[in-house]
Structures are given as C-alpha cells and as structure tokens.
Amino acid sequence: MLDDLFRSIDLPMNSEKPLSWGLLPKATHKMKSIKDRTSPLPEIADSLLPYGLGRSYGDSCLNDGGSLLLTRGLDRWVRFDAETGRLECEAGVSLAEILQLVVPAGWFLPVTPGTRHVTVGGAIANDVHGKNHHRLGTFAAHVNEFEILRSDGSRRICSRTENATWFRATVGGLGLTGLITRAVLQLRPIQSRKMDVEKIRMANLADFFALADESDVSHEYTVAWVDCLASGSEVGKGIFIRGNHETEKGDRSPDRPTRLSVPCYAPGFLLNHWTVKAFNTLYAKTLRGDRHQGKEDYRPFFYPLDGVENWNRLYGKRGFYQHQCVVPRDGDGGPIREILDRIGRSGQASFLAVLKVFGDQPPEGLLSFPRPGVTLALDFPNRGEDTLRLMNELDEIVRESGGTLYPAKDARMSGELYRDSMPALDVFMPFIDPHFGSSFQRRVLEIL
Numbered sequence: 001m002l003d004d005l006f007r008s009i010d011l012p013m014n015s016e017k018p019l020s021w022g023l024l025p026k027a028t029h030k031m032k033s034i035k036d037r038t039s040p041l042p043e044i045a046d047s048l049l050p051y052g053l054g055r056s057y058g059d060s061c062l063n064d065g066g067s068l069l070l071t072r073g074l075d076r077w078v079r080f081d082a083e084t085g086r087l088e089c090e091a092g093v094s095l096a097e098i099l100q101l102v103v104p105a106g107w108f109l110p111v112t113p114g115t116r117h118v119t120v121g122g123a124i125a126n127d128v129h130g131k132n133h134h135r136l137g138t139f140a141a142h143v144n145e146f147e148i149l150r151s152d153g154s155r156r157i158c159s160r161t162e163n164a165t166w167f168r169a170t171v172g173g174l175g176l177t178g179l180i181t182r183a184v185l186q187l188r189p190i191q192s193r194k195m196d197v198e199k200i201r202m203a204n205l206a207d208f209f210a211l212a213d214e215s216d217v218s219h220e221y222t223v224a225w226v227d228c229l230a231s232g233s234e235v236g237k238g239i240f241i242r243g244n245h246e247t248e249k250g251d252r253s254p255d256r257p258t259r260l261s262v263p264c265y266a267p268g269f270l271l272n273h274w275t276v277k278a279f280n281t282l283y284a285k286t287l288r289g290d291r292h293q294g295k296e297d298y299r300p301f302f303y304p305l306d307g308v309e310n311w312n313r314l315y316g317k318r319g320f321y322q323h324q325c326v327v328p329r330d331g332d333g334g335p336i337r338e339i340l341d342r343i344g345r346s347g348q349a350s351f352l353a354v355l356k357v358f359g360d361q362p363p364e365g366l367l368s369f370p371r372p373g374v375t376l377a378l379d380f381p382n383r384g385e386d387t388l389r390l391m392n393e394l395d396e397i398v399r400e401s402g403g404t405l406y407p408a409k410d411a412r413m414s415g416e417l418y419r420d421s422m423p424a425l426d427v428f429m430p431f432i433d434p435h436f437g438s439s440f441q442r443r444v445l446e447i448l
Contacts, residue, residue, distance in 0.1 A: 018068050021312050022057040023319030024382060025411055027064035027439060034073050037090050037147070037181040042069070044151055047437035050175045052119030053094060056126065057322040058411030059439035060174050066437055069179065071121055078182060082107070085187035091121030091146070091180040096255070098185075104252050107187040108245070108298075110142040114354075116303050121180040126408040127172035127368040130302070131221035131243075134359035140171040141364050142186050148178035151435035155181075169431035172365030174407060176432045176441060192250030195221075195301045197243040201290040202226075205236030205340075206332045212357045215242045221301075227280045228353040228378065229273075231344045235337055238355075239287055243301055255299065261309035268316035271381045276349035315381050321411055323391050324377040326358060326370065327403035335401040336374050339394055343378070346390045350378040366424040369406045377409070388412065407440060418444040 018029060032042040041048070047066035054061055062068075074092030081087075082105045087098065095109060096116040102108065113128040122128075123139045124146060136142070145159035148170055156178075158167040170177045198219075202208050208224050215222045219242035226238040305311055312320070327335035336355070343350065354377045358370045378394075380387050395417055398405060404421030405413045419425060432441075 018051055018054055018062070018070075020058055020061055020411065021055050022322060022411055023312060023315065023317070024321075025059055025062070025064075025439070027059070027062040029063055029065075030067040031070060032067050033070045034179070036076060037074055040153060041149060041151060041179060042067075044435045048151070048435055049438045050121060050125070050179050052092060052122040053117050055115055055118050055122065057409040058407075059443065060126070060407050060410070061122075062439040063437060064439045071119060071179070074121070074181060077101070080105075085189060086144075086184065087187055088182065088184045089120060090182050091124075092119050094119050095123065100254050102187055103190070103193055103298075104254055106189055106191070106252060108190045109139075110136050110186070110188045111139045112302055113139070114303065115306055117306065120183050120185070121175075124171055124180055124183060125173060125175045127363075127365045127370075128408070129358075129370045131223045131356065133361070133370055134216055134222070134357060135220050137359070137361035138364050138368060138370055140368070141361070142188075143171075144184040144186055146170070146183035147181045149181050150178040151433050166431065168364070168366050169428050170365070172363070172368040173428065173431065174367070174438060174440065176436050176438065178433045178436065190245050190252075191248060192246040193252055193298050194246040194250050194295045195243045195298055196246055196293075197241065197296045197301060198291065198293045199287050200240045200242075201284075201287055202236065202238050202240050204230075204234055205337055208236050208238070208240060208355060209329070209332050209357075211240045211242075215240075216357075218242075220244050222356065224355040225283065226340070226353040226355050226376075227284065228340055228343050228350045229277055229280060231341070235340050235344070236333070236355075238353075239284065243296070246295065258307060258309055260307060262311055262313040265313045265317045266315070268318055268381070271315060271351050273347055273349050276351050279351065315379075318382040320382055321380045321387060321391060322377060322409040323380065323394055324375060324406040324409040325394070325398045325403050326373045326375040326406075327398055327401040328373045329357070330401070335397050335403065336376055338397050339376060342393055342397065343390070346393075348380060348383065348387065348390050350380055352377065352379040366428045367407075367422055369404065369408070371404075373403065375406075377406075407444075410440070413444070415444040415446050 049063035050071050051068040071092040074090035076090045078088035085107045111130045128139045156163050221243045224240045230237045360372045
C-alpha cells in the first residue's frame with residue numbers, strides 16, 4: 001500500500017540522458033537497471049556505477065565509457081514504525097518520498113541537504129550534510145544499517161557493530177564499494193511542518209562568525225547567504241538565517257507538487273557579473289530592516305532551489321561549476337576572506353554563495369567531506385579557461401590552509417589536492433569493488 005501511494009510522485013531528474021547537475025563534464029554510458037533489492041547485479045563487461053537522481057554536480061555520478069546502474073527501481077518501502085520513527089526502505093527511494101510519508105506522521109529527516117531530490121543510497125554514498133551539522137552531524141550519523149551488494153554476488157549488512165569498516169568505507173565512498181540496496185534510518189520527531197525562522201543582516205565576515213557563535217546553542221539550523229561581490233570592509237556581507245522546528249502542534253499535511261519549471265536552456269550570457277549584482281541587490285532588499293522573525297514552511301527553508309524544477313538550465317548548455325570547500329576558521333576570516341577577496345578581484349561573480357560553520361563531530365565515513373571549519377559553496381557559469389583559472393586559484397588557497405573540496409560538487413580539482421586532503425584514502429582503497437568505477441575516481445586517483 002505504501003509503495004502504491006507514491007507511484008505518482010513526479011521527481012525531477014535528467015531524463016534525456018544521465019548527466020551531472022552541473023551539466024558537465026559530458027559522458028557516454030551504457031545503461032543498466034535493477035528491479036529490486038533481491039535482484040542480482042546485471043552482467044558487468046566494463047565498470048559499473050550506481051546512478052540515482054543525478055544531483056551530484058560534477059563527475060562523481062558519471063562513468064564515462066562504462067555503465068551506469070539506474071537505481072530508481074529500488075523504490076520500495078520495507079517497514080515504517082510511526083511510533084519510533086524507524087524507517088527501512090530500498091536505497092532508490094528519494095528524500096522527497098520519505099518526507100511525503102513521514103511528515104504527516106510527525107517525523108522528519110534528522111539531516112537533509114539543500115535538495116530533497118536525492119536518493120537514500122546517494123545520501124549515504126556522499127554522506128550529505130545540512131544546516132545543522134554543528135548539532136547532528138551528517139546524514140549517515142542517523143543511518144542504523146544498510147546492505148551492500150558486490151559484483152561477486154556477495155551481500156554485507158553494514159552497521160557500526162557489524163562490518164563496521166565496510167560501513168565507514170561505504171559512507172562517503174561515492175558508490176565505489178558496491179551497490180547500496182536498502183537502509184534503515186532513524187527519523188526525528190516534529191510537531192509541525194513549520195519552522196521558526198530568523199533572518200539577520202550581516203555587515204561583514206566578523207558579523208557572520210559572531211552570529212554563528214551566538215546561534216550555536218540556541219538554533220539547530222544556521223546558514224548564511226553572502227554577497228560575493230562585496231569588497232573591503234564589507235567582505236562577507238549578506239543575510240544570516242537561523243531556525244528551529246516549530247514546537248507547537250500544527251499543520252503536517254503532505255507536500256503539494258512543484259509547479260514552476262525552467263523549460264529549456266537559458267542563453268549562456270544570462271548569468272553574468274551584472275545580473276548577479278542585480279540579484280544580490282534584490283535579494284538583500286527582501287529583508288526589511290536588519291532583522292526579521294517569522295514562521296516558514298519547511299520546503300522553502302530547507303530546499304529553496306527545489307521550488308523551480310530544472311533550475312540548472314539557467315546556466316545554459318555549457319553548464320556550471322560548483323566550488324564547495326571546507327577550510328579552517330582561522331579567526332574572523334582567514335582563508336574564507338582570501339577566497340572572497342579573490343573572487344571580487346576576478347570580476348567573475350557566483351550566483352550562489354552559501355556560508356556555514358561545521359561542528360566538531362567526528363566523520364562518519366573514511367572519506368566524508370565535513371570536518372571542523374567553515375564551508376563555502378559557490379556556483380560559477382562555465383566561461384571556459386577564465387573560470388577554470390579562477391577556481392585553480394581558489395584551490396590553492398584551500399590547499400595551503402589544509403582544507404578540501406566536496407567530491408559531490410566537484411568536476412575538476414586536481415588529484416594531488418584530493419589525495420593530500422583525504423588522510424584515510426589508503427585505508428579506503430582496498431574496499432573499492434574491482435568492477436565498480438567512476439569518472440571522478442579515474443581523474444583524482446589517476447587510474448587509467
């Protein structure tokens with residue numbers, strides 16, 4: 001009955017052919033599918049990579065010249081205990097489908113990324129994080145167990161007590177240790193689908209860090225939008241957003257379908273320095289005064305970009321690069337200030353600039369991205385060599401600070417940067433399935 005309820009959900013994905021969300025790099029694949037969690041893997045003549053909803057921005061979800069295993073066939077519920085919030089489902093179920101089921105029952109995802117159009121398997125393989133990392137860590141911190149299916153036909157139940165090292169290798173392992181077939185999640189209780197939200201104007205980076213420190217105990221969710229065109233004493237100006245789940249009982253109705261969509265690719269010149277500057281000005285004016293408190297539905301709070309399907313088409317057919325780093329905090333700026341200064345001097349504006357402080361939680365996976373420090377996510381339209389040159393300069397700041405980049409968002413970092421910033425990489429390598437592979441793996445590990 002639960003399965004039948006969600007057959008009609010329309011989830012946006014790259015339907016023409018599998019692409020990354022950034023629409024680059026381009027890749028050619030053989031397509032394979034799997035029926036359910038009990039089915040064997042298809043025959044593998046080259047290399048295989050699981051592919052869910054294609055929301056990785058770069059090539060970690062691509063396998064150029066090999067095969068992609070479409071996992072949306074793994075879309076069944078196994079069991080849901082509405083009393084305890086324990087949910088078991090196949091790994092192709094999306095976070096959107098989970099929320100559609102559990103919110104009316106008074107439950108929510110403990111950790112969620114900035115889009116709900118991600119499969120459970122993808123959330124584990126990328127160990128995604130959200131606005132509450134300083135409180136609850138990453139998505140995998142709330143996964144009790146999962147099963148992986150290897151190319152030799154073997155199956156392993158992985159948890160913190162059973163096959164524990166396999167658990168840590170698969171979490172953040174980018175789909176390379178085998179196919180995640182099902183998972184058991186522990187949800188968190190909520191009273192309402194509403195959020196208590198406060199938005200505060202920031203004058204600069206010092207304001208951001210002061211607000212982040214102030215909010216660490218009082219608010220579960222914190223994030224900031226930054227005007228990356230600001231310079232001088234205004235570097236880091238923007239809007240700080242913090243929120244908590246509403247504590248009084250209220251509306252827990254199911255979601256309504258998203259109606260807005262970008263029907264075609266926009267002209268390549270649409271997003272440029274001047275249009276980004278205009279957007280920044282308009283967005284800053286959405287906050288009247290210096291502070292506003294109110295209630296907001298969880299969808300625009302957690303998933304503002306999901307309100308428009310296929311929004312990646314706004315960047316045109318050439319696509320875009322996302323550069324998301326984590327670097328040490330280093331006082332009231334340090335590497336983050338240097339990165340924002342470098343962008344301002346370049347004249348290349350990021351349409352999206354999101355800033356967040358990570359907590360001190362130990363990593364769930366051997367290759368998990370979050371670590372103590374500050375994370376900054378930036379989107380750059382693909383302008384060819386000028387864009388790549390700028391991001392290489394940003395990479396150097398990240399490398400010198402001892403930081404790293406987020407593989408789920410990357411399409412071009414050097415293998416040297418990746419290998420140097422992942423100290424557990426040598427421990428991870430023996431867990432790679434010999435018949436699984438990806439474009440990202442071959443690029444950063446220099447595997448031919």
